[in-house]
Amino acid sequence: MLMTTKPMFDLAYGGGFGIGAFNVNNMEITQAIIEACAAEKSPCILQVSKGARKYANMRYLKAMIDAAVAENPGIPIAIHLDHGDTVDLVKTCINDGFTSVMLDGSHQPYEENVKVSAEAVKVAHAAGVVVEAELGMLGGIEEDVVGKNAEDYAKNLEKFLTDPKQAADFWKRTGIDSLAVAIGTSHGAFKFKDEAKLAFNRVEEIMKTCPGLPLVMHGSSSVPQEFINLVNKYGGNMPNAKGVPEDQIAMAVRKYGVCKVNIDTDLRLAMTAKIREVFATKPAEFDPRNYLGPARSAITEMVKRKLHMLNSAGKSEAVIKQWQKLGQPMPSYYKKTAA
Ligand SMILES: [Zn+2]
Numbered sequence: 001m002l003m004t005t006k007p008m009f010d011l012a013y014g015g016g017f018g019i020g021a022f023n024v025n026n027m028e029i030t031q032a033i034i035e036a037c038a039a040e041k042s043p044c045i046l047q048v049s050k051g052a053r054k055y056a057n058m059r060y061l062k063a064m065i066d067a068a069v070a071e072n073p074g075i076p077i078a079i080h081l082d083h084g085d086t087v088d089l090v091k092t093c094i095n096d097g098f099t100s101v102m103l104d105g106s107h108q109p110y111e112e113n114v115k116v117s118a119e120a121v122k123v124a125h126a127a128g129v130v131v132e133a134e135l136g137m138l139g140g141i142e143e144d145v146v147g148k149n150a151e152d153y154a155k156n157l158e159k160f161l162t163d164p165k166q167a168a169d170f171w172k173r174t175g176i177d178s179l180a181v182a183i184g185t186s187h188g189a190f191k192f193k194d195e196a197k198l199a200f201n202r203v204e205e206i207m208k209t210c211p212g213l214p215l216v217m218h219g220s221s222s223v224p225q226e227f228i229n230l231v232n233k234y235g236g237n238m239p240n241a242k243g244v245p246e247d248q249i250a251m252a253v254r255k256y257g258v259c260k261v262n263i264d265t266d267l268r269l270a271m272t273a274k275i276r277e278v279f280a281t282k283p284a285e286f287d288p289r290n291y292l293g294p295a296r297s298a299i300t301e302m303v304k305r306k307l308h309m310l311n312s313a314g315k316s317e318a319v320i321k322q323w324q325k326l327g328q329p330m331p332s333y334y335k336k337t338a339a
Pocket residue numbers: 083142187218219262
């Protein structure tokens with residue numbers, strides 16, 4: 001069931017769980033995520049990045065997401081633009097049927113970030129679409145979103161974290177629906193040199209200055225060592241890959257106002273490890289179904305593991321009820337198509 005993230009975050013904030021936001025790039029990944037959510041009765045956010053639009057073509061992605069929604073009427077699903085960089089892209093996505101968009105102006109000077117985020121909110125809210133913005137600086141690299149390198153990031157962490165007072169000012173002046181915060185997470189598979197530690201005190205401070213504002217954690221893959229070992233065992237080369245420990249993410253969604261957790265790297269890792277294993281153990285195999293199929297199953301298992309970590313398993317029905325209680329709000333795109 002398609003919806004915005006509003007009914008999801010209404011329940012997740014203070015409800016002891018978080019919504020997983022998973023990036024879709026092709027059919028197998030889309031199917032794997034939805035299959036896991038259906039099995040676990042969990043709501044989810046399917047995110048499309050600018051890179052995914054370029055790689056797969058939005059028409060194909062949209063058709064796959066529509067199929068996933070139609071096949072799973074009991075699963076609350078939001079379609080979200082990940083790291084939108086211009087208001088024009090936000091408009092395009094609203095016209096493509098997204099229910100949620102991100103405008104990431106965090107790499108621009110503060111006043112510029114306020115300006116573009118407020119503009120995105122104006123455009124999106126007029127169409128019934130919700131907006132996520134970002135404040136602070138993450139480490140690592142994600143497609144064309146380049147943060148700080150691990151060493152520099154760890155050394156100057158305080159400087160890059162989201163400023164709680166600024167967050168309050170930002171919320172007031174933009175009217176955003178959720179805020180991606182820098183609290184020590186990082187994009188990619190090589191997040192940290194040492195053990196990662198999230199700045200929970202910073203999250204508490206932001207919750208005090210911005211009471212009720214759903215917070216978003218980007219770069220929240222945990223890069224499980226057993227998958228790195230598999231990749232390396234079957235011919236890969238990913239030394240020193242490190243992520244955010246799962247118990248820290250579990251704590252962030254259970255105890256704090258973190259409502260959305262972005263996970264992409266771990267799905268890629270599961271997929272890559274499985275494909276490498278098939279290639280290494282069955283060198284004669286050349287039917288794509290026989291390596292993409294097992295890869296899809298590996299992603300499903302990874303997503304299930306994440307849904308339990310986020311404590312969102314079993315929450316579908318409650319989210320649908322909340323959506324109904326809100327009067328079943330839908331972006332104008334869907335009202336138009338239904339008419
Ligand atoms: Zn991100």
